[in-house]
Amino acid sequence: MKSDQEQTSRYYAYFNYFLAIQNLLNTLYPSGSDLVQEIKKLPGYKRLQEKPGVNRARISELLRNSWFTWGLLEEIRESSSLTHINSPWSFVQSYYAILTMLESFLIAKKQPVHLKHANLLRTVSSELSSSKSCFPAPWSCVFDGDPKSNPFQLSNYSQELSLSNPLKSPDNPWEHYGLFLKTTRRNILNQKIQQWKKREKRKKIYSLKRQSLLENISPTTIFDAMYRMRIRSNYQDIDSFAFGVSAWGRMNGDSQKFHRAVLTLTEASLLVFEVLIARLMGKKLMIDEMKKFASSVYGHPIQKKILEHSEMLR
Numbered sequence: 001m002k003s004d005q006e007q008t009s010r011y012y013a014y015f016n017y018f019l020a021i022q023n024l025l026n027t028l029y030p031s032g033s034d035l036v037q038e039i040k041k042l043p044g045y046k047r048l049q050e051k052p053g054v055n056r057a058r059i060s061e062l063l064r065n066s067w068f069t070w071g072l073l074e075e076i077r078e079s080s081s082l083t084h085i086n087s088p089w090s091f092v093q094s095y096y097a098i099l100t101m102l103e104s105f106l107i108a109k110k111q112p113v114h115l116k117h118a119n120l121l122r123t124v125s126s127e128l129s130s131s132k133s134c135f136p137a138p139w140s141c142v143f144d145g146d147p148k149s150n151p152f153q154l155s156n157y158s159q160e161l162s163l164s165n166p167l168k169s170p171d172n173p174w175e176h177y178g179l180f181l182k183t184t185r186r187n188i189l190n191q192k193i194q195q196w197k198k199r200e201k202r203k204k205i206y207s208l209k210r211q212s213l214l215e216n217i218s219p220t221t222i223f224d225a226m227y228r229m230r231i232r233s234n235y236q237d238i239d240s241f242a243f244g245v246s247a248w249g250r251m252n253g254d255s256q257k258f259h260r261a262v263l264t265l266t267e268a269s270l271l272v273f274e275v276l277i278a279r280l281m282g283k284k285l286m287i288d289e290m291k292k293f294a295s296s297v298y299g300h301p302i303q304k305k306i307l308e309h310s311e312m313l314r
Contacts, residue, residue: 010237013166014229015254018261020176021222024138025268027173032271035136036312039275044134048279051110059281060289062104067293069097070270071301073263077256084255088233094266095230098223101273108280121227125218129155134276138177139269144219147186154178155219177222184228185220189213222265271309278313287313 029035076082163175278286290310
């Protein structure tokens with residue numbers, strides 16, 4: 001078990017990432033309508049066309065799954081005791097709410113849906129990093145450089161970033177967003193290196209081989225970062241999420257703040273996919289699905305919000 005100090009440091013590193021992302025989203029898009037309007041301006045959105053013969057039943061099933069999981073997160077947002085207890089699971093629920101919506105989008109687009117997470121994440125990376133992307137910032141801002149680089153840049157974001165310590169609090173939330181992607185890419189690369197060393201029975205890796213491994217990694221996206229959190233919170237680092245919040249932080253409501261920040265990214269990501277899926281399968285069908293779920297017994301926790309989303313699609 002890690003020391004209390006290690007757990008607290010890790011907890012607040014993740015805490016800072018998500019509060020910065022919440023701040024970034026609220027700054028870029030003061031309302032959901034602002035986000036929807038931004039998506040509709042994108043050339044990639046305008047290129048999307050309704051696809052005949054898609055598996056609408058499967059899309060509907062995945063949409064319900066996503067909204068149900070979002071509802072679980074919403075249900076406990078106001079409870080300080082539940083948000084603290086649920087902390088290791090919030091990322092699992094958030095990731096799967098987003099993942100099932102991503103699958104719906106790919107089916108609506110008539111693209112293959114892979115069962116393996118790595119393949120799904122690679123597919124969405126290609127979507128986000130494309131010059132014809134239908135995704136707005138910050139989702140379209142990805143990191144495809146060397147994680148050793150500093151300063152560094154994100155694709156589709158012009159300014160250089162230089163934050164190296166997530167426990168610091170710079171004014172620009174893009175710094176934490178960029179560092180989140182960079183450290184995620186570093187983790188992915190390190191896993192590849194360890195696999196290579198084990199396979200080749202070597203203690204060190206050649207610089208050219210490291211570069212080759214790096215070049216074969218898809219651009220790193222916010223969804224890769226969410227997958228990292230899903231694995232860390234549920235398998236690798238559960239102690240930091242369960243026990244890392246400080247005593248002062250508990251009194252200050254840090255567990256609730258953290259949960260709400262995760263929820264902000266989750267809801268915004270779902271809204272992005274809802275807009276794109278509505279474009280692909282028709283607004284009326286999508287709005288009907290949303291209203292049907294909102295009126296069901298399972299729709300109660302997000303009834304108001306999902307109906308607001310449906311109005312934004314009109």
